[in-house]
Amino acid sequence: MHQPEPTTSDLDRPGRGAPLDVLLVFLRLGLTCFGGPIAHIGYFRDEFVLRRRWIDEHAFADLVGLCQFLPGPASSQVGFSIGLLRAGYLGALAAWTGFTLPSAAALILFAYGAAALGGPAGSGLLHGLKLTAVAIVAQAVWGMARTLCPDRTRASIAVAAALIVLFSPASAAQIGAIVVGGIAGLWLCRSGAQATAGDIAMPVSRTAGLVALAGFILLLAGLPILHGVSGSANVALFDAFYRSGALVFGGGHVVLPLLREAFVAPGWLSDDAFLAGYGAAQAVPGPLFTFAAYLGAMVVPEPYRLAGACVGLIGIFLPGMLVLLGVLPFWSSFRKRTGAQAVMRGVNAAVVGLLGAALYNPVWTTSVHTAPDFGIALTGFVLLVAWRAPPLLVVAFSAAAGVAMAMI
Structure with a gap:
């Protein structure tokens, strides 16, 4: 017998859906969602607004705005929230698990096999993946700059943030750049406040929200x-992942400089292995934050392997989810404040500068050494920006080109 589609009235009855149903839907998305957080949000809209009607258009747009405002992986936070709406806390956990598991498993397998990649072909493959990172990060800087730095004020904040990171050897430079961006935004970016509409009826009490925020800060x-x-x-390992996940604003690519500072600087991982894993992360579906599974499996001197991968996944995703749970009960009133919007304009501009600095060091300086290297990276960038090629195609091209150059 035909079952009627869920309607928007379901939003007023959290827990109506079964966590297993949520898990299966998000597992399929975790296997098929290529293209980064913006593309993931497009997949979610098609699946949950248009097809299944688990959430209406206005509530979905409001939810996306919230998750882009907060630190953490925006697309995973949107999925977590939809699971929360549909089936309560178990539904939220099921949504995160289903969306995260496929790419995490693939990157753990890559970590196990990376050490076996020897000889010219293996080194060429790893170098090609590093050149993929050049193209991907350059595209992210280009796209984010156009969206988040559309005027002279925010472009100047981005440049200032980049200079802070480029000229300061201190590990706290990234945090300082974000703080400076927020202060500058509060002072300089108050004009152009956007009107807000709609509410999100989440099954999270104010008490639960305060507990989550307290846990995040603690x-x-x-x-x-x-x-x-x-x-x-x-x-120390859990702290490195948690701190990186807690300070990421503006998309998954921004985690690159934070993780590099946390893992390469202390000698837990080489720059080559770091960037090879980052390149491999572009070839898998799902959230970019699952790069943490690769890092956790690869850290030395301890042979963490699978246990390290689990620590990495929990550590990097946990702060974003705690902040999300903490803010949900208060978001409707907070987001209408002009000062809050101004701070986030400045923070978003600062993270563009942060990512721009990372594009130079370590991505460019450790990957592009010859004219062919530049040619491969440039071709990948043009494929992404001008031809709108999927990242998987760029990964395949760069890897093949790297092997070919190594064999010549």
């Missing part, structure tokens, strides 16, 4: 202290 402040007291390498 972990962010307490993990470094706990590491200092205990000297535990496991705590």
Whole structure:
């Protein structure tokens, strides 16, 4: 017998759906969603607004705006929220698991096989993946600059943030650049406040929201202290992932400089292995944050492998989800404040500068050494920007070109 499609009235009854149904839907999306967070949001709209009607258009747009406002992986946060709406907290967990698992598993397998890639062909393949990272990050800088820095004020904030990172060797430079961007935005970006409409009826109480925010702050402040007291390498590893996930604004690519500072600078991973994994992450569907699974499996000197991958996934996703749960009960009133919107304009501009600095160092400086290297990276960039080629095609091209150049 035909079952009627869910209607928007379902939004008033959280938990109506089954967590298993949510898991299966998001598992399929996790296997097929290529193209980065913006593309993922397009897939979600088609699936949950148009096809299944789990959420209406206005609520979906409001939800996307919230997740882009917060630190963390925006597309994963949108999926987490839809699962929360549909089947409560278990539904949220099911949505995250289904969307994350396929790409995480693929990158863990790549981490296990990366050490076996020897000889000219293997080194050429890894170098080609590093050149993929050049094209992908350049595209991200280009697209984000056009959207988030459309005027002289925000372009200047982006440049200032880039200079802070480029000329400061301190590991706190990225945090400082984000803070400076927020202060500058509050001062300079108050004009052009956008009107907001609609509410999100989430099944999260204000008490639960405050508990989640307290947990977010406690972990962010307490993990470094706990590491200092205990000297535990496991705590240090979790703290590196958590801190990186807590400070990412503006999309998954922005996590690159934060993770590089957290893992390459202390000697846990080489630049070559880091960028090869980042390039491989472009070839898989799902959220870019699953790059953490590769990093957790590859860190030295401890052979963390699968356990490290699990620590990486939990550590990097947890802060964004805690902040999301913490803000959901208060978002409707907070987002209407002009000051909050101005701060986020400045922060978003700063993260463009942060990513621009990362495009130069380490992405460019460790990958582009010869004219053929530049040619491969430039071709990948043009394929992405001008031809709108899927990232998977660019990965395949760059990897094949890298192998070919190594064999010549």
